[in-house]
Amino acid sequence: MTVQINKKTITPAAVIEKQIFAIKCINKSSLMSQRSIFQQLQLVKEIQIQRELSCYPNVLKVIKVYETDDYINLLMETQDGGCLGTYLAENGKMSEERAKKFAIQLLLTLDFMDRKSIIHRDLKPENILLTSKLDPKTHDLDSPIQVADFGYATITGEYYRQIIMKGGISFIIDDIKYLGNRCFVCGTPGFIAPECFNGKSYSTKSDIFSFGVIMFCLLTGKNLFASSQQQSCYDLNEKCDLRGCLSRLKRAGISELAINFVLDHCLSKNPKNRPSAYQALMQHPWFLND
Numbered sequence: 001m002t003v004q005i006n007k008k009t010i011t012p013a014a015v016i017e018k019q020i021f022a023i024k025c026i027n028k029s030s031l032m033s034q035r036s037i038f039q040q041l042q043l044v045k046e047i048q049i050q051r052e053l054s055c056y057p058n059v060l061k062v063i064k065v066y067e068t069d070d071y072i073n074l075l076m077e078t079q080d081g082g083c084l085g086t087y088l089a090e091n092g093k094m095s096e097e098r099a100k101k102f103a104i105q106l107l108l109t110l111d112f113m114d115r116k117s118i119i120h121r122d123l124k125p126e127n128i129l130l131t132s133k134l135d136p137k138t139h140d141l142d143s144p145i146q147v148a149d150f151g152y153a154t155i156t157g158e159y160y161r162q163i164i165m166k167g168g169i170s171f172i173i174d175d176i177k178y179l180g181n182r183c184f185v186c187g188t189p190g191f192i193a194p195e196c197f198n199g200k201s202y203s204t205k206s207d208i209f210s211f212g213v214i215m216f217c218l219l220t221g222k223n224l225f226a227s228s229q230q231q232s233c234y235d236l237n238e239k240c241d242l243r244g245c246l247s248r249l250k251r252a253g254i255s256e257l258a259i260n261f262v263l264d265h266c267l268s269k270n271p272k273n274r275p276s277a278y279q280a281l282m283q284h285p286w287f288l289n290d
Helices: 034-052 084-091 096-115 157-166 170-176 194-198 204-220 230-239 245-251 256-266 277-283
Strands: 003-005 008-016 019-027 062-067 071-077 128-130 145-147
Touching: 034 062, 034 071, 084 128, 084 204, 096 145, 096 204, 096 256, 096 277, 194 204, 194 230, 204 245, 204 256, 204 277, 245 256, 256 277
Parallel strands: none
Antiparallel strands: 003 008, 008 019, 019 071, 062 071, 128 145
């Protein structure tokens, strides 16, 4: 079974030599026009970024990239536990103990990406996979996580130039160097760092904001920027309107240390006030008190 969305075909799974993989299929016709240079660049970046991260266990691996007459295909791992978004929809909030174990795994992954100057730009529960089903009755995070879908990811600074040149498109790098990490607002409304709405650069601190939103979802079982209308969610996200969030966390029985970490640090409107993934793990008392 295949599903086509905006000329991008997603094949849920393929069985190859008794192993199950997922296949992401990109229609070549969508990459042929002169206007599609950004899509071409983004695809090369996605493939190169996945290769750069392939050694890290908490990143979903692209096993192989191959072409047919009509498609470019990314053969990827698939996981039995579904995504974090499905878990939250079916089970509601996590215990604080389990949420902390989840946070450690994700922060270690973000630190690894940070050291390679890679920004995901679309972190959300649906892009975090569970390698096996979680038991909602326990506090253990008995399923390692994997970060998936690097379709919006980018690379910053000189490392960006090096990786893109590895991808075989160095001949157009000077014509597209303005794109980098500034080109457009990307991501999912409700999880986008507020600085990204006003034309400023994405940074690894942008992923920390998205991480903070995910943590709020885990601890409360609710969306941070709750709205029944997408535009309202977008507006709340852009303004970083956190009114009522403190009381929502307290009603969920969350500790003061966890509230301080999520609300005052990760969800700070000013990216300079957010910790790096490394600083969060090494310096915040919520992690150090165990």
